[in-house]
Amino acid sequence: MMRTLRQDRLGNEDRGNVMIAVIGLIAVTSIITLTISSATVQAVGYTSLTRAGVQSQAAAEAGAESMRAALETEACPSDGDLDATYGDVDGTITGAAAGQPFYSVEVEQRVGESAPWVSGCPDATSTHVRIVSTGFALDEGVAESSSALDSAAVELVYDWIPDVPAAASGAAVFSYGTPGLSNNLELVQLNGNSANVFVREGNIICSNSVTIEGDIVAANGNIVLDNSCSALGDVWASGTITLNNNQDVGGDVIGAGSGLSTVSPNSTIGGGVYVGGTIDSWGPRCSSGATGWDPAGNACAVAQSSGADPVLYNQAGLPMPVVPPWVDVDYRPADWSDDGWDIVTYAGPCNIDKNGSQTAAVQAFSQYTSPTVIDARGCSGGFTLWYSTYELVLKTDLTFILPTTVNLGQFLVRSDDPNSERRLRFITPDTVPDAQPTRTNCGQFDVNNTNTIAAPVAVLIYTPCDVRNSNQLTWRGHYYGGTVSFSNNSTLTFVPIGIPGYHFDGGVVPPPPPSGGSSGNLGDLLDYRTMTAAGS
Numbered sequence: 001m002m003r004t005l006r007q008d009r010l011g012n013e014d015r016g017n018v019m020i021a022v023i024g025l026i027a028v029t030s031i032i033t034l035t036i037s038s039a040t041v042q043a044v045g046y047t048s049l050t051r052a053g054v055q056s057q058a059a060a061e062a063g064a065e066s067m068r069a070a071l072e073t074e075a076c077p078s079d080g081d082l083d084a085t086y087g088d089v090d091g092t093i094t095g096a097a098a099g100q101p102f103y104s105v106e107v108e109q110r111v112g113e114s115a116p117w118v119s120g121c122p123d124a125t126s127t128h129v130r131i132v133s134t135g136f137a138l139d140e141g142v143a144e145s146s147s148a149l150d151s152a153a154v155e156l157v158y159d160w161i162p163d164v165p166a167a168a169s170g171a172a173v174f175s176y177g178t179p180g181l182s183n184n185l186e187l188v189q190l191n192g193n194s195a196n197v198f199v200r201e202g203n204i205i206c207s208n209s210v211t212i213e214g215d216i217v218a219a220n221g222n223i224v225l226d227n228s229c230s231a232l233g234d235v236w237a238s239g240t241i242t243l244n245n246n247q248d249v250g251g252d253v254i255g256a257g258s259g260l261s262t263v264s265p266n267s268t269i270g271g272g273v274y275v276g277g278t279i280d281s282w283g284p285r286c287s288s289g290a291t292g293w294d295p296a297g298n299a300c301a302v303a304q305s306s307g308a309d310p311v312l313y314n315q316a317g318l319p320m321p322v323v324p325p326w327v328d329v330d331y332r333p334a335d336w337s338d339d340g341w342d343i344v345t346y347a348g349p350c351n352i353d354k355n356g357s358q359t360a361a362v363q364a365f366s367q368y369t370s371p372t373v374i375d376a377r378g379c380s381g382g383f384t385l386w387y388s389t390y391e392l393v394l395k396t397d398l399t400f401i402l403p404t405t406v407n408l409g410q411f412l413v414r415s416d417d418p419n420s421e422r423r424l425r426f427i428t429p430d431t432v433p434d435a436q437p438t439r440t441n442c443g444q445f446d447v448n449n450t451n452t453i454a455a456p457v458a459v460l461i462y463t464p465c466d467v468r469n470s471n472q473l474t475w476r477g478h479y480y481g482g483t484v485s486f487s488n489n490s491t492l493t494f495v496p497i498g499i500p501g502y503h504f505d506g507g508v509v510p511p512p513p514p515s516g517g518s519s520g521n522l523g524d525l526l527d528y529r530t531m532t533a534a535g536s
Helices: 004-070 096-099 294-304 333-337 360-366
Strands: 079-087 100-111 126-137 153-160 173-175 180-181 185-188 195-201 204-207 209-213 216-218 223-226 230-231 235-237 240-242 254-255 261-263 274-275 343-344 372-375 385-396 399-403 404-417 423-428 445-446 457-472 474-488 490-494 520-531
Touching: 004 079, 004 100, 004 126, 004 445, 126 423, 153 216, 180 209, 204 209, 204 216, 216 223, 216 254, 223 230, 223 235, 223 457, 235 240, 240 254, 261 372, 274 294, 294 404, 333 343, 333 372, 385 423, 404 457, 445 474
Parallel strands: 173 195, 173 474, 180 204, 180 474, 185 209, 185 490, 195 216, 204 223, 209 230, 216 235, 223 240, 235 254, 240 261, 254 274, 343 372, 372 399, 385 404, 399 423, 404 445, 423 457, 445 457, 457 474, 474 490
Antiparallel strands: 079 100, 100 126, 126 153, 153 520
């Protein structure tokens, strides 16, 4: 009996010990399970956080690249903002996810390195652009503070290189009729713009120390270069070509007519000679091949003395020179006001000399701060600005609408800011749309005696009448006239500015960029950095 009770007591004690061991095992197992579960949840959170960061960074980079492409293709949004959803960039994403933002991009521009940034697309005056792109994750993180990686931002700063506006077209000198090119004249190219001379009707005669850094083209006439008249580009005529005494032609010599073209032995030609008729030269004969004084011998002599290659004559079907037709520019005030110009009717004085330059109306020329058209056609007897110390300081672009007789002499034009380009236009309207200069009641546009246009100002003279330049002209811009003549120490640096609404390469109105801003190209990448997205 006692044995049985002792055995029962021992059995109960063993069972109690076992229960304690089981409970301990369950506790340990629970702790391990909770630890593993916590680690798993934490790992899932950080994995989603990493994924969100990768997605948002990639979206920010994609947004910056999209804005880059828009700027390079003249498709900058008119408000400077570019946005896209995930559905916009991936057609396979549907439902609510398709409407989630993918990126949001803003572009800013400034004029000068120290200028403040201004929201919006770059324009013709901009020097730098800044792209700020914010990207968003499709799958947001689930860890604490995950919102920091649900969005990311990048900033890129570039140089901005504006294109020359479409209206800034044409040649350095467009003369409808025979021009005068003589006596120490230099036409200078700038920024890749060749200083071409285009003549629509008539011959071109160039003589006495003239250098033209561009082409000389006669659409319906002959070309004679005499006494050190040289061209950096091509010399191209519908008729014949004559090179007499010290010519240097950098390109081709093309005379499409069937007459006799002549090349002197002291001419140098960088390209070839192509003429529709025969060719003459009094240079030394070749020692072999065509050695005679016939056209073949003359061609060989030209090649030998000038360096031209090839030299071809009797060439049927040579291309005819192309010079655009005359562009009739009438004055329509709405064209200018719609383009943001103010319009002022000028009442005089019409003869601006030492006394006239002191009047309030004349002093106002240098006080305008927004683009202004000054309609001076009321000066029906002519408009004269002739004063040896008169200085026109431009704070903005000005356009003078003038009568048929104009006289400019002894004055200086400069910009109020040496870093700000200004455009000055003198326009005598052509009121008859017939693709030729309307010369009814024409006087003359004289530019005389030490006129200086200081960089960065550029000037256009447009008139269906004759333009005559003489006596120490230092000019930046271009000429478009019924005839244009130079004499006595003139220098013209070709800066094309054109006329809004007209295109001197064909007369059509140039289309604006498809969206906001101005056409141009991104230059060097100046700065790149990642940023904390706004609101993160």
